[in-house]
Amino acid sequence: MKESFKNYSMKTNGQTLLFADLEAPGTPTGQRAHLTFKANRSLGRHNWLRLTPAYSRHLVEQLVSSLGSPDRVLDPFCGTGTTALTCAEHGIRADTVDINPFLVWLANAKFAAYTPEELAEAKHFQSLLRLPADKNGFWHPPLADIEKWWTEDELVPLSALYNSVKEADLSEPARNLLFSAFCRVAIETASVSFGHQSMSFKPRNGDNGMVKTCAGEQVTGLFRRRLSEILEAAATELDGSLAKAHLGDSRNLHTILRAKYSRVITSPPYPNRMSYIRELRPYMYWLGYLRNGRQAGELDWQAIGGTWGCATSNLMRWQPSEEARVPFDGFDEMISGIRKRSEVLGRYVHKYFEDCVCHFRSLARVLREGATAHYIVGNSKFYDEMVHTEEIYAALMRDNGFENVRIENIRKRNSKKELFEFIVSGEFSP
Ligand SMILES: C[S@@+](CC[C@H](N)C(=O)[O-])C[C@H]1O[C@@H](n2cnc3c(N)ncnc32)[C@H](O)[C@@H]1O
Numbered sequence: 001m002k003e004s005f006k007n008y009s010m011k012t013n014g015q016t017l018l019f020a021d022l023e024a025p026g027t028p029t030g031q032r033a034h035l036t037f038k039a040n041r042s043l044g045r046h047n048w049l050r051l052t053p054a055y056s057r058h059l060v061e062q063l064v065s066s067l068g069s070p071d072r073v074l075d076p077f078c079g080t081g082t083t084a085l086t087c088a089e090h091g092i093r094a095d096t097v098d099i100n101p102f103l104v105w106l107a108n109a110k111f112a113a114y115t116p117e118e119l120a121e122a123k124h125f126q127s128l129l130r131l132p133a134d135k136n137g138f139w140h141p142p143l144a145d146i147e148k149w150w151t152e153d154e155l156v157p158l159s160a161l162y163n164s165v166k167e168a169d170l171s172e173p174a175r176n177l178l179f180s181a182f183c184r185v186a187i188e189t190a191s192v193s194f195g196h197q198s199m200s201f202k203p204r205n206g207d208n209g210m211v212k213t214c215a216g217e218q219v220t221g222l223f224r225r226r227l228s229e230i231l232e233a234a235a236t237e238l239d240g241s242l243a244k245a246h247l248g249d250s251r252n253l254h255t256i257l258r259a260k261y262s263r264v265i266t267s268p269p270y271p272n273r274m275s276y277i278r279e280l281r282p283y284m285y286w287l288g289y290l291r292n293g294r295q296a297g298e299l300d301w302q303a304i305g306g307t308w309g310c311a312t313s314n315l316m317r318w319q320p321s322e323e324a325r326v327p328f329d330g331f332d333e334m335i336s337g338i339r340k341r342s343e344v345l346g347r348y349v350h351k352y353f354e355d356c357v358c359h360f361r362s363l364a365r366v367l368r369e370g371a372t373a374h375y376i377v378g379n380s381k382f383y384d385e386m387v388h389t390e391e392i393y394a395a396l397m398r399d400n401g402f403e404n405v406r407i408e409n410i411r412k413r414n415s416k417k418e419l420f421e422f423i424v425s426g427e428f429s430p
Pocket of ligand 1: 054055056076077078079080081082083097098099100103248249250251266267268269270276302303304305
């Protein structure tokens with residue numbers, strides 16, 4: 001159901017609140033699934049490959065439309081590309097950056113305009129798809145404990161499918177469509193479930209104690225269905241020149257981007273120890289973006305808020321930098337409070353905000369005067385210490401030339417009563 005923007009905005013004390021929906025004044029902010037990835041489920045390209053960190057197209061549309069159409073939008077933390085895709089769908093140029101090469105690939109596959117010939121090529125592959133009789137000798141990725149993800153009976157058809165997409169004589173756009181469908185099949189056949197923040201393995205046994213598994217024909221049937229959905233989404237009209245995802249580090253935006261931007265709409269990682277690399281491992285190993293655990297840990301260490309693998313031991317060697325001090329009253333006390341309970345978590349939160357300092361400094365170098373920025377962030381709690389991420393972001397914005405900085409509480413994040421999502425907004429006036 002298409003919802004109207006009007007439902008999410010109202011005026012209080014002369015100020016427009018974008019997401020104060022029509023609940024009675026004073027009602028606690030609800031979980032508002034229409035502002036999360038859940039709302040993208042039936043939305044064509046937005047549903048290409050479902051990943052939980054995504055926010056909803058509604059949220060971006062609201063922000064894009066709230067102050068007149070911006071001519072160039074930047075999302076410095078691309079994820080699945082919701083911001084840039086929404087902008088392109090509205091005829092607005094957008095660039096987006098992510099440190100994860102798999103997400104950059106995925107986003108660019110979603111942003112592309114596909115010719116009828118490319119769509120036909122991918123469809124033709126599907127009609128030729130046959131599983132080979134010989135079950136031996138297929139490559140599968142060096143993912144640790146791969147048997148926890150898929151049984152051997154599932155791995156054989158998955159490997160055959162992967163190898164036939166890889167080796168077929170196809171144009172790059174057609175191959176991207178097929179690999180996207182392959183990713184969906186790989187995750188849907190894996191015995192994992194995705195909870196609010198992290199992935200866990202599902203028990204393998206069915207009611208009768210037998211191991212549940214997907215046979216080869218089920219895997220190919222699922223592939224045909226997912227490919228049809230992706231082809232349908234890919235056939236929707238889109239100007240493929242409007243959105244572009246760039247591989248890079250948002251602490252160095254000025255070295256990656258040449259344009260200047262009039263609007264920023266983004267959702268950076270939250271300080272909540274969620275590792276995007278951990279969650280995305282299956283896709284990244286299959287598609288060759290990861291070859292071993294060391295690489296995975298190193299990439300997580302490069303990411304803001306990464307704590308997985310070697311990132312944890314690196315944190316214990318990490319030293320704060322005087323040049324990247326966090327300009328927020330009470331910051332040092334908050335970090336000391338967390339460090340008293342856990343040295344590694346104290347360092348984790350400290351480094352997270354130092355990285356944000358570097359990000360905002362670099363951001364200021366790629367903005368036009370008068371640009372507006374909107375950061376969707378969540379607060380966190382470590383032991384008894386509340387980490388008021390939204391207030392620290394507001395301080396970082398002020399410190400980097402933003403005026404009229406304001407915080408709006410948009411939704412409750414989960415069952416914990418004190419965890420919320422906020423939009424921190426401001427106007428760049430250096
Ligand atoms: C909350 S997700 C963004 C989700 C996105 N709004 C969407 O709808 O899919 C944050 C993203 O920041 C990326 N990231 C983390 N550190 C980064 C860095 N230093 N530079 C660029 N991207 C980074 C992560 O890989 C992740 O994709």
